[in-house]
Structures are given as C-alpha cells and as structure tokens.
Amino acid sequence: MSVMMSPTMLLILLGRSLRERIDDSLAGQGLSLRHLSALGHLVRVPGISYSELGRRAGVTAQSMQATVRQLEELGAVERDSPAGRGRTAELRVTPHGHAVLRDFRQRIADVDALLMGALPPDRQREFAPMLMRMADSALAPEPEKPGG
Incomplete structure (x- = not known):
C-alpha cells in the first residue's frame, strides 16, 4: 500500500537529492553549485x-568573496582591477571558466535526462512548464492581509 505524500515534501526531497547528485559530481573539481x-x-x-553576487546566492558579500577567490585559484575567473576596500572588483570569466560552465550544463542535462526518463514521452513536454507554473505560484508575493 502506497502512502500519498505531500507534493511540497516530495519536491523538497527531490530537490535535495538532485542537489546532492550535482554537488557530488562537481566535488572532484573543487566546485559546488x-x-x-x-x-x-x-x-x-x-x-x-x-x-549583489552574494544576494543572488543567498550568502554574505564576504562569503561570496571567498567563493570568487576560489574561482580565481581554479583559473575560472580573473580580476582586471586591483582588490581594495570600497572598490568594485572587475572580474571576468576566463576561457577555462566558460569550459567549466559548459561542463556543468552537460551535467545538468544528464540529470534532466535521468529525471525525465521517469515520465512517458507525451508527459515530458508538459513537465517543465508545469514546474514553472508551480514555481511562479509558490514564489509570488503573498497578498497583503486586510487590516495588516
């Protein structure tokens, strides 16, 4: 007998599992999401x-500086201006960094294929748009409550 699980909990578990799969595949290169x-x-x-990089990743600017420093050490990013307090860092992605991104996109495509392989072909086309609608709904700002 199968127990019906909450769609929210299923998505959380699925998300965690997929993130771990991607992180594990990147660990050998010293990379993370x-x-x-x-x-x-x-x-x-x-x-x-x-x-701004930190805000987009949900981490502090200091944490993002450490992340970018690691990318510099890996040769994926180069600084075109000297580092300094109050200065905007002029960073650019190197050819190696672009290759890393291409490799990452292929890893994502491989995981997508695994995930989509669980669906019949006629449902695969519907899956991503359906997830986008769900994300739009879940991430939309909550309406203001009267009197609040």
Missing part, C-alpha cells in the same frame, strides 16, 4: 558587485 552560480552571474552581468 555556489561556484557555478557565481560564474553564471558573472557571465550574464559583467561588473556585478560582490554584494
């Missing part, structure tokens, strides 16, 4: 500040 998130933001928003 935080590193790849920072790389992705640096590619899309050149000149982004540590503070």
Whole structure:
C-alpha cells in the first residue's frame, strides 16, 4: 500500500537529492553549485558587485568573496582591477571558466535526462512548464492581509 505524500515534501526531497547528485559530481573539481552560480552571474552581468553576487546566492558579500577567490585559484575567473576596500572588483570569466560552465550544463542535462526518463514521452513536454507554473505560484508575493 502506497502512502500519498505531500507534493511540497516530495519536491523538497527531490530537490535535495538532485542537489546532492550535482554537488557530488562537481566535488572532484573543487566546485559546488555556489561556484557555478557565481560564474553564471558573472557571465550574464559583467561588473556585478560582490554584494549583489552574494544576494543572488543567498550568502554574505564576504562569503561570496571567498567563493570568487576560489574561482580565481581554479583559473575560472580573473580580476582586471586591483582588490581594495570600497572598490568594485572587475572580474571576468576566463576561457577555462566558460569550459567549466559548459561542463556543468552537460551535467545538468544528464540529470534532466535521468529525471525525465521517469515520465512517458507525451508527459515530458508538459513537465517543465508545469514546474514553472508551480514555481511562479509558490514564489509570488503573498497578498497583503486586510487590516495588516
């Protein structure tokens, strides 16, 4: 007999499992999702500040500085300006950093294929749009309560 589980709990468990799978696949390279998130933001928003990178990743600017320093050590990011208090760091993703991102996208595609393989082909096309609708609903700001 199967017990019906909450969709929210299933998504939490699924998310944790998928994150662990991705993190495990990256560990050998000294990378984590935080590193790849920072790389992705640096590619899309050149000149982004540590503070903004941190906000987008849900960490402090200091923590993001450590993450970027690790990316520099790995050769994925280069600083085009000297570091200094109050200065905006001019960071750019190196060719190696772009290769790391391509590899990461392939890892994500592999996990997507595994996940989608659990669905019949006619349902696979519906899956991502359905998840997007669920995310939009769950992440929408709550309406203000009367008298509050």
